[in-house]
Amino acid sequence: MTQTQWFPVAGVKLAAIEAGIKKANRKDLVVIEVAEGSRVAGVFTTNRFQAAPVRVARRNLAETAPRYLMINTGYANAGTGDKGFAYCEETCLLLSELAHCPPAAVLPFSTGVIGQAFPMKPFEDGLPLALDALDEHGWGRAAEGIMTTDTVPKVASRRIELDGDTITITGIAKGAGMIKPNMATMLGFIATDAKVAQPLLNQWVKSLADRSFNRITVDGDTSTNDACMLIASGQAGEEISDADGRPAALLHQALEAVFVDLAQALIRDAEGATKFVSIEVSGADSDQDAQAVAETIGHSPLVKTALFASDPNWGRILAAVGRAPIEHLEVEKVSVWLDDVQIVAEGGVADSYTEEQGARVMARPDITIRVDLGTGDGRGQVWTCDFSYDYVKINAEYRT
Amino acid sequence: MTQTQWFPVAGVKLAAIEAGIKKANRKDLVVIEVAEGSRVAGVFTTNRFQAAPVRVARRNLAETAPRYLMINTGYANAGTGDKGFAYCEETCLLLSELAHCPPAAVLPFSTGVIGQAFPMKPFEDGLPLALDALDEHGWGRAAEGIMTTDTVPKVASRRIELDGDTITITGIAKGAGMIKPNMATMLGFIATDAKVAQPLLNQWVKSLADRSFNRITVDGDTSTNDACMLIASGQAGEEISDADGRPAALLHQALEAVFVDLAQALIRDAEGATKFVSIEVSGADSDQDAQAVAETIGHSPLVKTALFASDPNWGRILAAVGRAPIEHLEVEKVSVWLDDVQIVAEGGVADSYTEEQGARVMARPDITIRVDLGTGDGRGQVWTCDFSYDYVKINAEYRT
Numbered sequence: 001m002t003q004t005q006w007f008p009v010a011g012v013k014l015a016a017i018e019a020g021i022k023k024a025n026r027k028d029l030v031v032i033e034v035a036e037g038s039r040v041a042g043v044f045t046t047n048r049f050q051a052a053p054v055r056v057a058r059r060n061l062a063e064t065a066p067r068y069l070m071i072n073t074g075y076a077n078a079g080t081g082d083k084g085f086a087y088c089e090e091t092c093l094l095l096s097e098l099a100h101c102p103p104a105a106v107l108p109f110s111t112g113v114i115g116q117a118f119p120m121k122p123f124e125d126g127l128p129l130a131l132d133a134l135d136e137h138g139w140g141r142a143a144e145g146i147m148t149t150d151t152v153p154k155v156a157s158r159r160i161e162l163d164g165d166t167i168t169i170t171g172i173a174k175g176a177g178m179i180k181p182n183m184a185t186m187l188g189f190i191a192t193d194a195k196v197a198q199p200l201l202n203q204w205v206k207s208l209a210d211r212s213f214n215r216i217t218v219d220g221d222t223s224t225n226d227a228c229m230l231i232a233s234g235q236a237g238e239e240i241s242d243a244d245g246r247p248a249a250l251l252h253q254a255l256e257a258v259f260v261d262l263a264q265a266l267i268r269d270a271e272g273a274t275k276f277v278s279i280e281v282s283g284a285d286s287d288q289d290a291q292a293v294a295e296t297i298g299h300s301p302l303v304k305t306a307l308f309a310s311d312p313n314w315g316r317i318l319a320a321v322g323r324a325p326i327e328h329l330e331v332e333k334v335s336v337w338l339d340d341v342q343i344v345a346e347g348g349v350a351d352s353y354t355e356e357q358g359a360r361v362m363a364r365p366d367i368t369i370r371v372d373l374g375t376g377d378g379r380g381q382v383w384t385c386d387f388s389y390d391y392v393k394i395n396a397e398y399r400t
Numbered sequence: 401m402t403q404t405q406w407f408p409v410a411g412v413k414l415a416a417i418e419a420g421i422k423k424a425n426r427k428d429l430v431v432i433e434v435a436e437g438s439r440v441a442g443v444f445t446t447n448r449f450q451a452a453p454v455r456v457a458r459r460n461l462a463e464t465a466p467r468y469l470m471i472n473t474g475y476a477n478a479g480t481g482d483k484g485f486a487y488c489e490e491t492c493l494l495l496s497e498l499a500h501c502p503p504a505a506v507l508p509f510s511t512g513v514i515g516q517a518f519p520m521k522p523f524e525d526g527l528p529l530a531l532d533a534l535d536e537h538g539w540g541r542a543a544e545g546i547m548t549t550d551t552v553p554k555v556a557s558r559r560i561e562l563d564g565d566t567i568t569i570t571g572i573a574k575g576a577g578m579i580k581p582n583m584a585t586m587l588g589f590i591a592t593d594a595k596v597a598q599p600l601l602n603q604w605v606k607s608l609a610d611r612s613f614n615r616i617t618v619d620g621d622t623s624t625n626d627a628c629m630l631i632a633s634g635q636a637g638e639e640i641s642d643a644d645g646r647p648a649a650l651l652h653q654a655l656e657a658v659f660v661d662l663a664q665a666l667i668r669d670a671e672g673a674t675k676f677v678s679i680e681v682s683g684a685d686s687d688q689d690a691q692a693v694a695e696t697i698g699h700s701p702l703v704k705t706a707l708f709a710s711d712p713n714w715g716r717i718l719a720a721v722g723r724a725p726i727e728h729l730e731v732e733k734v735s736v737w738l739d740d741v742q743i744v745a746e747g748g749v750a751d752s753y754t755e756e757q758g759a760r761v762m763a764r765p766d767i768t769i770r771v772d773l774g775t776g777d778g779r780g781q782v783w784t785c786d787f788s789y790d791y792v793k794i795n796a797e798y799r800t
Binding site: 329 | 446447448449450476478479480481513514515624713714716718719721722723729744746747748749
């Protein structure tokens with residue numbers, strides 16, 4: 001992703017500085033400034049233990065139009081009680097005073113260790129430097145600045161023509177864990193210079209997250225700090241407010257491409273992951289059922305260790321399907337493919353299947369597991385990776 | 401568990417032989433003979449892909465009183481379609497002809513690789529030898545004979561006095577996986593010489609499994625072959641049919657001790673497990689809610705890696721509580737203890753808590769995580785282990 005060319009977005013400036021919040025010599029404080037008139041919408045973690053910044057950001061977002069997004073790494077400021085909440089508000093106040101905006105126009109985001117409040121001094125010293133460094137070309141540095149255990153910064157970008165106007169979309173994200181679930185926080189910040197009506201933006205951030213970040217599964221754990229923000233600076237093109245119109249459809253499609261790029265980049269950077277796995281389920285009674293089956297497969301340590309071992313152990317996929325939390329399943333209608341190779345037909349091994357075919361497909365770095373339940377039209381999809389590392393060797397040696 | 405003394409159970413004989421089903425020089429075929437008049441009850445996997453032996457055993461159990469239980473390792477005979485089903489029935493027929501009983505009086509159980517039918521020859525050659533070897537003192541060998549990736553055989557035994565009669569209970573079990581989820585099949589066979597009415601036995605096997613094997617959690621995967629059988633040979637004492645009577649209460653208590661011993665032995669033998677962890681949840685709106693919270697904590701890779709690292713990372717426990725699938729949770733009422741040390745009070749770190757206390761407790765090989773939700777009287781419990789191995793080192797190094 002680092003090689004991806006990205007485009008600046010008019011009306012959005014970014015800075016990332018080394019504030020020394022927890023460790024020296026690493027970018028750990030990011031400020032994003034959005035031009036007056038920008039619209040911002042977000043989705044936040046569904047975990048009921050919500051970090052202080054999540055609660056403050058939710059509240060502020062409901063109160064006034066945001067002008068600044070402030071992200072720190074090092075400390076998650078979760079499980080820090082009233083003190084953590086007060087510290088979070090204090091940092092918003094600091095930035096608002098320096099930037100001459102209402103405190104509620106600042107949205108705070110944190111990622112890092114849970115349970116310890118961060119020190120205030122790095123914010124006091126760092127925020128003025130960050131404001132000075134704001135730059136439309138700051139996306140790459142900001143992508144680095146929000147990293148925790150990520151090994152590469154993640155930026156994605158698209159440009160489209162819309163009724164003669166050039167519309168730009170650029171976004172950054174940081175990783176969800178897996179074999180490296182230390183921080184486990186997913187943060188995404190995606191901006192476009194298009195002018196999108198607020199109700200539509202609110203609706204889109206949910207549907208786009210559902211089609212991207214909510215389709216990646218790592219270890220089943222959710223974070224206290226997850227957040228994904230969509231910014232429309234309104235500097236380019238005509239206002240888009242009709243969800244059914246062609247401009248909306250084209251813009252939504254381009255936004256989805258950026259969201260999906262970022263989500264898949266998180267999976268590819270899950271440390272130790274040796275395979276990118278797409279799980280596609282069809283033929284379910286409903287989309288919800290299909291998604292539940294895809295997630296059960298994607299969460300199964302048995303399936304994931306078999307993927308790492310390149311072992312076409314389809315029995316594990318069937319066992320995961322068999323315990324998925326759906327009402328109606330007819331096992332004798334289930335089919336499974338690994339890429340183009342059918343491994344299961346009518347709930348048992350396919351007649352045409354050979355271990356050689358399975359082993360050939362499983363050796364690939366990108367694999368699609370396709371499951372058809374044969375009872376309806378519901379569809380679902382999950383992107384995940386394998387469970388690797390030495391500990392898995394024991395599973396990898398199975399059947400040898 | 402190997403050192404545990406066990407007592408023979410009148411009316412129950414066992415044999416374990418090297419039939420060469422998959423590998424040479426290992427006990428892989430076990431036969432358990434129960435005296436005429438014995439009563440047998442069982443619980444089976446809830447996975448909808450059920451192995452052929454599970455379907456046959458269920459059917460036979462409903463049809464007639466069992467005389468033989470036959471267990472093979474090497475092949476699970478799951479996902480093997482009609483052929484696997486026919487092979488399974490064939491082995492039951494073989495044994496029934498040799499033993500002069502109806503085929504339906506044989507209950508088959510298999511554990512091993514999914515998707516390949518087993519060869520018949522080892523059964524043809526081995527079953528006569530097994531019948532010759534039947535012995536009331538065969539429990540230890542049978543415990544070895546049902547092992548797959550288990551590292552130690554698991555036997556548990558109790559003797560109690562009941563109205564002047566000596567009642568014996570002895571059981572064997574084989575492991576559920578975890579870091580070693582290759583086979584993932586849990587099998588348990590528990591026998592008593594007490595005379596228990598069939599309806600009570602049916603009821604007990606469910607409640608006892610719920611209080612033991614259903615309280616251990618490993619990786620969230622369920623097997624196609626799980627089964628747990630309770631045998632009452634009826635050779636000792638008076639008939640017990642009143643669930644509310646004192647004899648029933650005492651016998652149930654002793655049975656529960658054996659079930660729990662075996663279930664905990666499975667957890668202690670999860671390969672790579674360095675810690676035995678009991679998760680106790682109280683104060684929930686219902687027992688069901690409490691169990692859901694306990695299971696969410698017990699399945700969390702984040703919690704389990706922290707346990708391996710002896711890192712008192714209580715934020716991960718809170719995060720797991722926060723995403724548990726229950727309707728009602730008041731985060732500010734949640735308390736958490738590690739053994740005797742309170743780490744969370746009112747949803748945040750406890751004032752009295754120090755990292756030193758937490759680290760001291762986390763270093764212990766047996767740890768209890770106690771969570772009180774503060775809203776009701778519901779209770780739940782789960783036994784689990786940590787996620788260990790080199791791959792976890794990355795998580796272990798977190799916060800250092």
